[in-house]
Amino acid sequence: MRTQFLGSFILIASLLILSVSGAPAQGLGTATGPALLQTAQNVQFVAHVGGVTLSVAVQGNYLYAGEGPSLSILDISSPHQDAPRLVGKTGPLSSGLVQSVAVSGTHAYVTAGSCLWIIDASTPISPTVASSYCPAWFSGTMNEVAVSGSHAYIAAADYGLVIVDVSDPQHPAEASTFSTSTADGVAVADGYAYVADGTNGLRVIDISNPDAPSEAGSYAPTGFWAKRVAVQGNYAYVAGSYNDGTTDWDGMAVIDVSAPASPDHIGTYEMYDQPAYPYDVAVVNDTAYLVDYNLSYLYVVSVVTPQNPSELGHYQTPGWAQAVAVSGNYAYVADKTRGVRVIDVSDPYTPAEAGSYQTLGEPQGVTVYRNYAYVADGTSGLRIVDVLTPEHPTVEGGYETGNARNVALAGGYVYVVNDPCTDKCLQIVNASSPDAPFEVGWYNTGWSNDVAVSGDYAYVAGVNGLSIVDISNPAAPGPAGNYDPGTCYSVALAGSYAYVTSSSGLRIVSLSNPSSPSEVASWNSPAAAMDVTLGGSLAYVAAGGLYIVRPELSGPYQVGSYAPGAGEDYQSVAIDGFYAYVADWDGGLRVIDVTDPSDPDEVGFYDPPGGVGRGVAVHLGYVYLANGEYGLFILQFAPSVSATIPESGGTLTSTLDQTAYTFPAGTFSAPVVITHTLRLAGVPGSGNLTGIHHAFELNAVYSDTAQPAQPVPGKTYTVTITYSDMEKGAAIEGTLALYYWDGSQWVKEPASAVDTGTNTVTAHPDHLSLFAVLGETRRVYLPVVLKGHR
Secondary structure, three states, rough: OOOOOOOOOOOOOOOOOEEOOHHHHHHHHOOOOOOOOOOOEEEEEEEEEEEOOOOEEEOOEEEEEEOOOEEEEEEOOOOOOOOOEEEEOOOOOOOOEEEEEEEEEEEEEEOOOOEEEEEEEOOOOOOOEEEEEEEOOOOOOOEEEEEEEEEEEEEEEEEOOEEEEEOOOOOOOOEEEEOOEEOOEEEEEEEEEEEEOEEEEEEEEEOOOOOOOOOEEEEOOOHHHHHHHEEEEOOEEEEEEEEHHHHHHEEEEEOOOOOOOEEEEEEEEEEEOOOEEEEEEEEEEEEEEEEEEEOEEEEEEEOOOOOOEEEEEEEEEEOOEEEEEEEEOOEEEEEEOOEEEEEEEOOOOEEEHHHHHHHOOOOOOEEEOEEEEEEEEEOOOEEEEEEEOOOOOOEEEEEEEOOOEEEEOOOOEEEEEEOOOOOOOEEEEEEEOOOOOOEEEEEEEOOOOEEEEEOOOEEEEOOOOOEEEEOOOOOOEEEEEEEEEEEEEEEEOOEEEEEEOOEEEEEEEEOOOOOOOOEEEEEEEEOOEEEEEEEEEEEEEEEEEEEEOOOOOOEEEEEEOOOOOOOEEEEEEEEEOEEEEEEOOOOEEEEEEEEOOOOOEEEEEOOOHHHHOEEEEEEEEEEEEOHHHHEEEEEEEOOOEEEEOOOOOOEEEEOOEEEEEOOOOOOOOOOEEEEEEEEOOOOOOOOEEEEEEEEEEEEEOOOOOEEOOOOOOOOOOOOEEEEHHHHHEEOOOOOOEEEEOOOOEEEEEEOOOEEEEEEEEEEEOOOEEEEEEOOEEOOOOOOOOOOOOO
């Protein structure tokens, strides 16, 4: 993708080895984020934003919406009915995208993948997972959930209706199951569960005894297909379609269920806009609200006369309408890639959008600069996310380009490439005001995958090879040159050369004459080369696995590779320090130590819900992983080592950052598990002092209780940090010392000392904390002369 160079920080990069005396080492554990059980090693979850919105529910003053694999809670009390305000959010749920949400009392019931999650929403600003129900025998998708009394009723696709006892939200228990064909939707009323069962139509299930459900009746004529259902009074309203070869309609069937044993189809509303795909329905009083996925319409339908439902009005949303919930004068539509759309239906004849809650829909690529992440968000175009505080990312604004595939920044402009596209395949956007970006110019490069910018030229990799576009006037970009070996996937720049990837590998193209670029060298990869990033004198190529290539013009050659043969499909790679951060299509984020380019090795990973990885960027130690419909994940590589230290004392050594501890007998009052964690991100600023890339956190818990532990008052331990001459940077070596963070400032450890002969800093703390080796700098501060006005 974009050209990236080695970061300014250098670490002692070697395999993470734990040396312990006094107790056996503890194996590296699995990192977990809030509410989640993602598989990870040495990578910590920081935040998540975006992903498709497939479901909405309303209770009181709050709207509950799926946001990729997370559940978001939005305030819709006055004056926020038309502009929902995010107040709380769960972390990503490990089982997949949020498919459905129902709210009962203080709990939200969420289906995601093959699990039902019960969320304690009693404090909306901080929803927490109470429990989950993930039956081992179930491997499909739980489509929709409805809650009545002490039971949750799940439309579980091929597995039919699953009934779960949720009387104790902390311990849900399966009550029973009822086999149907393809249960897609469910509604519960008056002792019956109404299941929208695909080609088996509407099934009416007697649930008066949830432990022993039985079929009461059904409506399933040949050609009838049921997607979702809502029930009010004596009527079931089914979003679906009918085609028996003679009669053909898409829309809503009104079915009289006053006699559950013999449901009777009494009325039909037909969508006339085609091709239609009725997806969900909600009914309030005498009005039905029906959404169509294909054309993304919300239809407002009168059911005053159930035998003759009639359209009052409709509104087309910008995405793909998936679900609808209604409260007061507003219909809230889950619009897939466009978040929640708020439709004012106070006048049902002219529904109109009043507001929205939109984050990210399906991030494909990401670039981070200063306080903002610039996201190529698929069909939503360019989205700009404020990441000043990475733990709390917020979407500032966006511009609807085409189907955004990637982005680059240069000269105050954002360059967006689209795939597919008709004419605006490269778009130039002014984002000087992140909340209101606007288009400056565009050029038709054909379907495009990547872009890099240098000087007066944009270099676009796509279906037409490498297109060189003159952007000296951003308002009127024009053709400069072209190199076309077939479809190209990525481009990186260095000097007067472009490094371009294609299905056959890496190609080095001379740009000395932009109007006539020419290939000067190439390297063939074992699989299609999807991305290339430059670091130092090496090229890092994502081609199935990771291949490290020395791009000599006389003949590029492979230096090393990491391709363990476990089905890797690396899509994107970023280099920071001695680590390669790789987005794996089916494996999330992989962190590869490239200290020795001839022998790279994986030292960390994060496997998010869905296991996807599309694009990756690293900024100030934070890793930004674009995961398509699952959203944008913000992570940090934080390798750690742990050991049990008994009362008799022990030692702990982390060779990754050359930090060694000695704990004398009596340091702790009882055995503890102590953990050293390297910090590459989230380290507070050090003012006039400078760091040398040795920041780490030390904490401990008692072995028997897992409660936090500190040394016995008056007891100290010894910590020794070994640094390299390269790491010193601008620091004055003789001033180096160990500092700890007291919550507001860095404080020097009183007994800290530096030995410049052995390149070590030694201290004797009496507490556990966040530590950093800091020193004074060699910077020269000149007097400031201000020219004022008389």
